[in-house]
Structure formats: structure tokens, C-alpha cells
Amino acid sequence: MDKELLFKQALGLQRERVTSPRLGLFRIMVRKSPLTTATLIAEAEKLSIDQATCYRNLALFRRIGLISDIVVGGRRMVELTDSFGAHHHHFSCRNCGRLIDFDSPSLETAISAAAADLGAIVSSHQLEIIGVCAQCRGLT
Amino acid sequence: MDKELLFKQALGLQRERVTSPRLGLFRIMVRKSPLTTATLIAEAEKLSIDQATCYRNLALFRRIGLISDIVVGGRRMVELTDSFGAHHHHFSCRNCGRLIDFDSPSLETAISAAAADLGAIVSSHQLEIIGVCAQCRGLT
DNA sequence: CTGTCTAATGCAAATTACTTGCATATGCGT
């Protein structure tokens, strides 16, 4: 609910209208992020939101920094960015295909340090680790 | 040249043939990785390699771990994996769009540590940092 | 709270991205 307020404010700041399809798409994403565009479109259809509207709003959300595109486990997905979803990284198990979200303060520190070395300012980052998860170890 | 040997060996191990189109595609990738499939296809065309052959071999290269799919600066790309290209991470400047490759030992350490916390084994990883590069700072 | 203006939506058609079938050409083991 609070996220929706942020969402509406983000749109307002860009002088973009808060429409019912946009709110619907945002809710789907809050519930399923990260998700494929196919999933988004399928869910949207249940709410009678057209696929053209999905694509147009994905472009808008991307433009205003609400979502970002990632590849997880070889699949292209769209994910809510830090402010609207939780910030985390992805571990993708190549044995069972499971996707594990995690976070690590020391990783964040190392990322900031690396950027500082480049003389750059960080606005966001994304990490994916591919490997074998704890559950699958010893089985493969 | 040495990379080509590795490439041929990788194919041989999988009992896959070393064909002229495959070698051509590999050379394009060595020269331009990371690149979009559109770029790959455009370059391949110069060598009279058909787009169907491009897609079929992208699938093969992916299957044998030669390349991986990434999103850099919002663009989907394909990149030679560590063994065939250099291992590095990406910094994408959202002001000038420039792509900077970098590497950081402490980052590698932090990544290993994070995976260890999960009880997982790492086989590869990919990081993208989005921000403003040194050159653009003070200008934006 | 209603009218008006502008931008967003749905629908269908168009474009672009990717995949597949099939006849031919080419690696590669003998």
C-alpha cells in the first residue's frame, strides 16, 4: 500500500497520469517481480489490460527508473528497482534452476569501492551468481 | 589465435564440428564481445553467414558455455565467457552511455564469500553497475 | 462536481526477432 503511494508520486513527478492499467501492472510486479514479459502480459490479460499497454508502460516504467531489465538463469526478466522492491542480488542454481535472492553488506561495500576506483558515481547495480545451491550440493 | 585453439578444443570435446561459419562467428565475438545479436548478424552477413546459422550457433555456444546473455545499459547482449574472453564486470554510464569493463579482486572475494554464506558453489557471475562515469562527472 | 483538453487505452495491423523444414554442402573418421 505504501509502495503504491511511492508509485503514484513517482508518476506525478514526471507528470505522468496514474491510470488504472498502470496501477494494475504495478501491483502485478509487486507480487511477482522479477518476472518475464510473457508472465506480465498473461497476468495483465486477466485484468483486461492489453499487451500494447503492457509494452508501452514497461517502456515508461523503465524510463522513470521504476524497473530494470535483467537476465536471470538465462531468462530475460523485468524487475522492480530498489526503491519499489527490495534490493537484492540473484543466485541462480544451474542444477535445480531455483532462484535465490540474497543481499550482502560486504558486497555492497566492495561495489562502492570498485566504483570509487573508477571515479564514478553509482546509481544502481545488479549481480547474478550462477552455481549450485546448498540443497543440490552432494546430489550432483 | 590461442583462443581459437581453445575454441576448437571446446567444440571437439562436445563432438561438435569445427565449421567455417562457427569459426567466423567466434572471431566476430572475440573482436566485439559483448555485442547484440543484431550486430552479430550484421557482421556475419559480411562473411555470408546466414542468420539462421547465427541463431543455431548462438544456441550451441550457449549450451557449451562459450557465451552468456547479459543486459548492459538496458541492451540485451551476448558475451564470451571467462575462458574465452577476459573476465570482467561492466560499468555503464547513464549520461554518455559508455561501457567500461573493469575488474576488482576485492569484489571477487566478496562474491565468493556471499556464495559461501549461501552454502553454494559458484560457477560464474556477472555484475553491472549503472551510474555516472568519471568523465561525465561535473558535467551533469 | 462538471466540462474541457490532452494523454492513455484497446484493437488491429505492421514490423522485427527468432525458429523450423528441407535439399544441398561439408567436416571428419576410415
Place this chain on the structure above:
DNA sequence: ACGCATATGCAAGTAATTTGCATTAGACAG
């Protein structure tokens, strides 16, 4: 060099994404 199995090119097919246009619906003024 020969023969077989697989990779290739070409053309057609399917899936993904974008666009044009008539209509609907936010937002803000009155």
C-alpha cells in the same frame, strides 16, 4: 579420397514487440 552424419543456406513459419488510429478517461480549471 570416400561415405556418412551433421551443419548450412534459403525460404517459409511463428513469436515478440511496435505502431496507427478512433475512443476513453485522468487532471485541472472553473
